[in-house]
Amino acid sequence: MSFNPISEIGEFGLIDRLAAIVAPTKNNLPELIEGIGDDCAVWRTSDSMVQVATTDLLVETVHFDLLTTPLHHLGSKAISVNVSDICAMNAMPCYALISIAAPREMPVEMLEELYRGMAHAATLYGLAIAGGDTSSSPAGLTISISMTGQTTLEKVTLRKGAQPGDLICVTGTLGGSTAGLNVLMREKATMIEQLRNNEPYDKNVMAELQEYAEAIRHHLLPGARTDIIDFFNEEEIVPTAMIDISDGLVADLGHICRRSGVGAHIEESRIPVLPDARAIAEEFQQDVFDWALSGGEDYQLLFTLPKEQYDSIASHRDITVIGTITEAEEGLLLTDIFGMTIDMAEMKRGFDHFGE
Amino acid sequence: MSFNPISEIGEFGLIDRLAAIVAPTKNNLPELIEGIGDDCAVWRTSDSMVQVATTDLLVETVHFDLLTTPLHHLGSKAISVNVSDICAMNAMPCYALISIAAPREMPVEMLEELYRGMAHAATLYGLAIAGGDTSSSPAGLTISISMTGQTTLEKVTLRKGAQPGDLICVTGTLGGSTAGLNVLMREKATMIEQLRNNEPYDKNVMAELQEYAEAIRHHLLPGARTDIIDFFNEEEIVPTAMIDISDGLVADLGHICRRSGVGAHIEESRIPVLPDARAIAEEFQQDVFDWALSGGEDYQLLFTLPKEQYDSIASHRDITVIGTITEAEEGLLLTDIFGMTIDMAEMKRGFDHFGE
Secondary structure: OOOOEHHHHHHHHHHHHHHHHHHHHHHHOOOEEEOEOEOOEEEEOOOOEEEEEEEEEEEEOOOEOOOOOOHHHHHHHHHHHHHHHHHOOOOEEEEEEEEEEEOOOOEHHHHHHHHHHHHHHHHHHOOEEEEEEEEEOOOOOEEEEEEEEEEEOOOOOOOOOOOOOOEEEEEOOEOHHHHHHHHHHHHHHHHHHHHHOOOOOOHHHHHHHHHHHHHHHHHHOOOOOHHHHHHHHHHOOOOOEEEEOOOOHHHHHHHHHHHHOEEEEEEHHHOOEOHHHHHHHHHOOOOHHHHHHHOOOOOOEEEEEOHHHHHHHHOOOOEEEEEEEEEHHHOEEEEOOOOOEEEHHHHHHHHHHHOO | OOOOEHHHHHHHHHHHHHHHHHHHHHHHOOOEEEOEOEOOEEEEOOOOEEEEEEEEEEEEOOOEOOOOOOHHHHHHHHHHHHHHHHHOOOOEEEEEEEEEEEOOOOEHHHHHHHHHHHHHHHHHHOOEEEEEEEEEOOOOOEEEEEEEEEEEOOOOOOOOOOOOOOEEEEEOOEOHHHHHHHHHHHHHHHHHHHHHOOOOOOHHHHHHHHHHHHHHHHHHOOOOOHHHHHHHHHHOOOOOEEEEOOOOHHHHHHHHHHHHOEEEEEEHHHOOEOHHHHHHHHHOOOOHHHHHHHOOOOOOEEEEEOHHHHHHHHOOOOEEEEEEEEEHHHOEEEEOOOOOEEEHHHHHHHHHHHOO
16 A cells, blocks of 8 residues: 655645545435535525535634734634635525634633634624634644535525536626735735844834735635625526635636536636735736736635626626636637737646746 | 633633623524534524534544544544534434645545545444535644534423433443543553664554453444434433533533533442443553543433433433432532442542542
């Protein structure tokens, strides 16, 4: 028997292998509609209702950096990213269970601040924090959140279901989270440099951060788009497929296409970019479209809709049509701002290659 | 503002402070029946049905030791302890979400073995593993399991509800898990000693472990008592209060009494002790009743029932009546095998004091 470190097969390779092992357990309950492979698991609770459920593990140094993340914000974001997964199923959140593992020496007051952020966000979204578990941790803070949501069998929207000809739509703006992260990383480097040189921390720098506040807010306090789910509900819109943008527009559109067995063609010039992100990208001598396309963590919704339903979303000022679903053979294409058409699979690889 | 390390207020102090912060979110959903403070959270899903949900965080070095725990067993136990929490509500398990954080250098094959154990247990209990999350970890393996279960509003059983005069009943036998743990800890010490002295590991020691197999199995592979929930269902028994024995009989009976506002009087001579645990305790020069009363991790069910319903359980060979619920003023009393009556609050403190 040979042994292979996880790092060799990567996260998606690992998920595939573990999912294959637990797949047979799906047959234990015929009410299960969707298991591993979407934003949430989905099961029927009655003839017409479904419950959706998601879980997220946040590990210090892997998912967050306590040096640049206020705990209240971290708590709020931890709730928001799970609500975002619920929204991606066209459902509304109901209950959350929260577990933490924390070092014994961590001040209780820090955890209280974290939980105040969670409670604040929970009330914002109308969900109840119903339980959890606490444990000591040998190293760093780990947060685990599980959340259930609810919708009807008719409304529940999976990643699969996109059809050639469907419009590709995105909510809000993209690139803000990556812009904010870049500012915070630069700030952290400055702070560490000053500490190393025994210089006092320059308070003016903090004041200067004000001009980046919008982008930083997009990174530290992303909001889940429950408002869009309400809008869908009111307008009786049911997308053919949906996902939330956590990995980046290109990667998440790729998930929809793979699961739906379709291709996609989007236009760079139509992608809604956060204006502040544009200014910050210029300052960092980066391409803001790289941030918008591959940056991730914007937690906007990406969905597809039959062309005939364009009128139903046309008037919504926060929904943008960025392209069209195509046949699978056409692949994932992007027409850039110069009119060049690129294979997004290649582009993504290119970005990774030059990435940090 | 003063800062206090978590270690100063302990786990229960921490839970109290965090629960107070999230308590107001309960009002966001009137369907919530029970939040933090029971084995599971409980909410109504229809006029007659309730869903229960629990979550457990298992941290390497805190909850398990990979040196003495085969990963298949660990996976199976991780599922069982959550099913046990579902059973403690008089409910049956439905869906589980599983997250893991693992070091990048951990062999994929180890995690596959862990997941095979989980899938095996899931099928045993008829539940579906419906989703999860994976992450890298800077140190050690962390497992987070969330699980939902289902029962009716009439059958759901909380920790509160025990009435003076009720019988106190326990399923199966106690002390086995602590006996098995003691054997494994001694084994580990021997192994480490031999490694330190560069001696080859003595294979005969492994063979000798056979005689402790039953106790070790109780520690590594405890089973959740879904069979008891089936029995309650068939006999239309609804306990007045129930909990699973994870912290130890005395501590868990204490939880029922506190939540129900009652006292309890149990008799040591009636406590069902695993025969093998008795022999091992003798070998370790320990009191097997200490293990049965305070050892924990036996995952048996502890429940209370009106005296008039004694006949309904009398014929079940795996349910033992160990005492009676009393008025709160009488406290938690134990009559030991010598006929002495002791305050369990004192006894517990005594045990902790001399404990490892």
